[in-house]
Amino acid sequence: xxxxxxxxxxxxxxxxxxxxxxxxxxxxxxxxxxxxxxxxxxxxxxxxxxxxxxxxxxxxxxxxxxxxxxxxxxxxxxxxxxxxxxxxxxxxxxxxxxxxxxxxxxxxxxxxxxxxxxxxxxxxxxxxxxxxxxxxxxxxxxxxxxxxxxxxxxxxxxxxxxxxxxxxxxxxxxxxxxxxxxxxxxxxxxxxxxxxxxxxxxxxxxxxxxxxxxxxxxxxxxxxxxxxxxxxxxxxxxxxxxxxxxxxxxxxxxxxxxxxxxxxxxxxxxxxxxxxxxxxxxxxxxxxxxxxxxxxxxxxxxxxxxxxxxxxxxxxxxxxxxxxxxxxxxxxxxxxxxxxxxxxxxxxxxxxxxxxxxxxxxxxxxxxxxxxxxxxxxxxxxxxxxxxxxxxxxxxxxxxxxx
Amino acid sequence: xxxxxxxxxxxxxxxxxxxxxxxxxxxxxxxxxxxxxxxxxxxxxxxxxxxxxxxxxxxxxxxxxxxxxxxxxxxxxxxxxxxxxxxxxxxxxxxxxxxxxxxxxxxxxxxxxxxxxxxxxxxxxxxxxxxxxxxxxxxxxxxxxxxxxxxxxxxxxxxxxxxxxxxxxxxxxxxxxxxxxxxxxxxxxxxxxxxxxxxxxxxxxxxxxxxxxxxxxxxxxxxxxxxxxxxxxxxxxxxxxxxxxxxxxxxxxxxxxxxxxxxxxxxxxxxxxxxxxxxxxxxxxxxxxxxxxxxxxxxxxxxxxxxxxxxxxxxxxxxxxxxxxxxxxxxxxxxxxxxxxxxxxxxxxxxxxxxxxxxxxxxxxxxxxxxxxxxxxxxxxxxxxxxxxxxxxxxxxxxxxxxxxxxxxxxxxxxxxxxxxxxxxxxxxxxxxxxxxxxxxxxx
Numbered sequence: 001x002x003x004x005x006x007x008x009x010x011x012x013x014x015x016x017x018x019x020x021x022x023x024x025x026x027x028x029x030x031x032x033x034x035x036x037x038x039x040x041x042x043x044x045x046x047x048x049x050x051x052x053x054x055x056x057x058x059x060x061x062x063x064x065x066x067x068x069x070x071x072x073x074x075x076x077x078x079x080x081x082x083x084x085x086x087x088x089x090x091x092x093x094x095x096x097x098x099x100x101x102x103x104x105x106x107x108x109x110x111x112x113x114x115x116x117x118x119x120x121x122x123x124x125x126x127x128x129x130x131x132x133x134x135x136x137x138x139x140x141x142x143x144x145x146x147x148x149x150x151x152x153x154x155x156x157x158x159x160x161x162x163x164x165x166x167x168x169x170x171x172x173x174x175x176x177x178x179x180x181x182x183x184x185x186x187x188x189x190x191x192x193x194x195x196x197x198x199x200x201x202x203x204x205x206x207x208x209x210x211x212x213x214x215x216x217x218x219x220x221x222x223x224x225x226x227x228x229x230x231x232x233x234x235x236x237x238x239x240x241x242x243x244x245x246x247x248x249x250x251x252x253x254x255x256x257x258x259x260x261x262x263x264x265x266x267x268x269x270x271x272x273x274x275x276x277x278x279x280x281x282x283x284x285x286x287x288x289x290x291x292x293x294x295x296x297x298x299x300x301x302x303x304x305x306x307x308x309x310x311x312x313x314x315x316x317x318x319x320x321x322x323x324x325x326x327x328x329x330x331x332x333x334x335x336x337x338x339x340x341x342x343x344x345x346x347x348x349x350x351x352x353x354x355x356x357x358x359x360x361x362x363x364x365x366x367x368x369x370x371x372x373x374x375x376x377x378x379x380x381x382x383x384x385x386x387x388x389x390x391x392x393x394x395x396x397x398x399x400x401x402x403x
Numbered sequence: 404x405x406x407x408x409x410x411x412x413x414x415x416x417x418x419x420x421x422x423x424x425x426x427x428x429x430x431x432x433x434x435x436x437x438x439x440x441x442x443x444x445x446x447x448x449x450x451x452x453x454x455x456x457x458x459x460x461x462x463x464x465x466x467x468x469x470x471x472x473x474x475x476x477x478x479x480x481x482x483x484x485x486x487x488x489x490x491x492x493x494x495x496x497x498x499x500x501x502x503x504x505x506x507x508x509x510x511x512x513x514x515x516x517x518x519x520x521x522x523x524x525x526x527x528x529x530x531x532x533x534x535x536x537x538x539x540x541x542x543x544x545x546x547x548x549x550x551x552x553x554x555x556x557x558x559x560x561x562x563x564x565x566x567x568x569x570x571x572x573x574x575x576x577x578x579x580x581x582x583x584x585x586x587x588x589x590x591x592x593x594x595x596x597x598x599x600x601x602x603x604x605x606x607x608x609x610x611x612x613x614x615x616x617x618x619x620x621x622x623x624x625x626x627x628x629x630x631x632x633x634x635x636x637x638x639x640x641x642x643x644x645x646x647x648x649x650x651x652x653x654x655x656x657x658x659x660x661x662x663x664x665x666x667x668x669x670x671x672x673x674x675x676x677x678x679x680x681x682x683x684x685x686x687x688x689x690x691x692x693x694x695x696x697x698x699x700x701x702x703x704x705x706x707x708x709x710x711x712x713x714x715x716x717x718x719x720x721x722x723x724x725x726x727x728x729x730x731x732x733x734x735x736x737x738x739x740x741x742x743x744x745x746x747x748x749x750x751x752x753x754x755x756x757x758x759x760x761x762x763x764x765x766x767x768x769x770x771x772x773x774x775x776x777x778x779x780x781x782x783x784x785x786x787x788x789x790x791x792x793x794x795x796x797x798x799x800x801x802x803x804x805x806x807x808x809x810x811x812x813x814x815x816x817x818x819x820x821x822x823x824x825x826x827x828x829x830x831x832x833x834x835x836x837x838x839x840x841x842x843x844x845x846x847x
Contacts, residue, residue, distance in 0.1 A: 001490065001783045002482075003488070003779060004783075008484070289621055289715065289796075290619065290621065291617070291618070303800055304804070306797055307777065307797040307798070308773075310780075311777050311801055314780055321486055321488060335769050335772055339773060387766070388758070390768055390769065391761035394741060395755045397755060401752075402756050403756070
């Protein structure tokens with residue numbers, strides 16, 4: 001048993017943390033204040049990082065392991081692979097700025113979906129595009145099976161109608177993976193995802209949201225009105241398979257929960273390190289001997305934050321390690337997302353408090369990290385949804401019993 | 404003297420290893436084995452490599468060892484550069500045999516808690532597991548070459564899953580053994596370690612905690628002053644497991660010359676008064692109070708006899724021991740509340756169908772996994788010879804906070820039933836309160 005990060009990822013870590021410190025931190029406040037301004041610096045950074053990502057076996061947020069071929073009968077050799085590398089990379093970049101990470105060209109959640117479920121022909125057409133993902137609707141959130149946007153087959157096309165909100169990078173992307181139902185009566189089995197080009201006149205950008213945090217990242221709302229999409233742009237199986245149900249579209253999330261948890265780790269790490277720098281002038285934060293009840297309250301608080309951070313970090317690595325080794329990790333992915341999401345918010349807020357009015361001020365980034373981290377306990381499955389997934393698994397209950 | 408692994412032999416995964424163990428058992432049961440065992444004074448070293456086949460090398464000396472030899476130490480594992488959460492095949496096998504034993508422990512737990520005494524048959528079956536072999540270096544008659552901190556952690560966790568109080572009682576002697584292997588002098592090892600391999604092994608305990616508020620292991624009131632060739636110990640220790648049945652105690656006392664040190668003190672030492680010290684829980688561990696009134700010990704009672712003892716490491720290994728106890732017990736809580744919440748009906752459906760109930764169970768899982776993974780990391784670092792003070796410290800904070808919360812939620816989920824002593828959750832509640840307090844007893 002060994003829980004240390006292998007040396008082979010040192011390169012990934014070095015690239016990510018250098019980029020975070022040299023390139024992202026200096027522009028972090030600029031794009032927090034300048035919400036909706038395109039961070040042009042990212043084009044250069046994305047080009048520079050794509051080489052590093054390629055070497056490490058995957059792109060940020062991409063589901064690298066989705067296309068690996070499993071050879072039947074081959075001896076199973078454990079490995080530390082792309083999922084772990086991705087988590088480390090994402091944490092490193094998020095340590096710089098999670099809003100900017102989400103704005104990286106070509107690294108949308110739609111790209112993860114395309115990587116996971118597209119066919120070769122689709123991959124050749126859309127693989128290089130920047131793809132956003134559109135699931136949420138004004139009245140549909142975590143209950144994504146209740147989607148009301150419709151897709152109607154007409155000849156060789158589908159006609160899409162509906163309203164989509166909270167589309168990350170929706171304004172800046174090249175295409176959007178839109179979830180719509182072929183038949184509302186059937187439920188989740190009828191929900192399919194379609195790749196819609198941003199240039200498609202049937203999909204109109206309504207607005208870009210003003211948010212609590214991650215302001216560097218654009219969050220768009222779209223209205224689809226008789227939007228014509230070629231039938232060949234449907235992702236996955238076009239048939240309605242009631243038995244398999246949600247399979248295709250939800251698989252994306254099993255892969256990406258640890259990545260969102262890794263974003264929370266980056267925020268936490270940034271806040272903890274900065275708080276340590278600030279507090280170290282006043283209190284000793286390297287005393288690992290004195291019982292916690294004999295310490296100053298601020299010291300005790302700090303060590304509790306460190307313990308929670310380390311636990312979240314190790315739980316993320318566990319989920320990634322399982323994914324790398326093809327061990328089903330749906331529950332562990334939810335556990336790491338739940339832990340990292342909740343302590344991410346607690347820790348970044350506590351860091352602001354420990355640093356008093358300095359922490360609250362724009363003079364520091366601490367207040368920003370505590371705004372940024374809140375979304376990480378919400379998107380790609382809220383805290384409560386993760387708890388539901390874990391509880392259903394532990395208790396052996398379905399969604400009709402444990403609602 | 405058979406290792407209780409019969410049930411495992413059927414598992415093809417364990418077949419090779421099981422074969423080796425069978426061979427090893429046969430040897431121990433054979434007349435040669437018995438003879439060697441009887442000729443204690445002449446058998447300097449009994450070697451056998453369970454991992455490298457059934458090679459048995461016995462070196463029989465003419466008796467009377469040299470004056471100052473190096474003590475036997477377990478080497479640190481070569482640091483791995485591979486993230487891996489799997490236990491080894493050997494570890495899984497040890498775990499399985501402890502689990503089998505644990506079923507009987509769980510069954511007896513509440514009675515033992517009421518009676519303050521572990522029945523002899525449970526002691527005997529515990530000894531049949533022969534865990535000491537997984538702690539003792541080959542040169543002292545055990546099976547180990549390398550450090551085994553992860554195995555020890557897993558052992559304690561698995562025992563605590565059966566019952567925390569009994570795990571403490573049972574593993575306390577093994578904990579003293581760990582300390583002897585880690586820091587004992589050559590003479591101390593040769594005289595004390597083999598006794599853990601006898602058919603009726605030594606019982607020994609650890610006395611560190613003192614009955615004072617805001618206790619810190621770095622501010623001890625118990626002192627050991629140099630006097631003549633030895634030391635004079637004064638002070639008060641409590642919460643000491645096995646107080647009535649331990650042959651000797653490892654007593655931590657403050658010295659002027661070299662800070663806190665560990666002393667081996669026999670139960671019958673003049674000036675030592677041992678009394679029962681019943682507490683909130685852990686009754687099966689028979690907690691007691693030790694009063695030292697000018698207790699004189701010889702210089703040879705000092706653990707390590709003046710070289711190599713590392714008190715900070717000592718504390719950290721104890722913390723990890725208590726973390727492992729906490730993790731095992733919290734797993735027991737989780738395993739218990741799941742079927743309860745599914746079977747208990749209220750308002751026409753199982754209470755597990757309510758988020759208010761289900762989310763508590765999800766949280767138990769999330770935080771228990773946090774506790775376990777921090778403890779595992781600290782243990783794995785220690786085993787590989789890396790610094791682990793910070794990791795042990797953080798693991799102990801997490802286990803202290805979350806295990807009590809889990810213990811409390813365990814009672815809460817059962818409602819009124821949780822408060823009744825027919826159900827185990829109230830015992831776990833009482834036992835888990837000790838996690839953030841105690842450093843006595845376990846030491847992995």
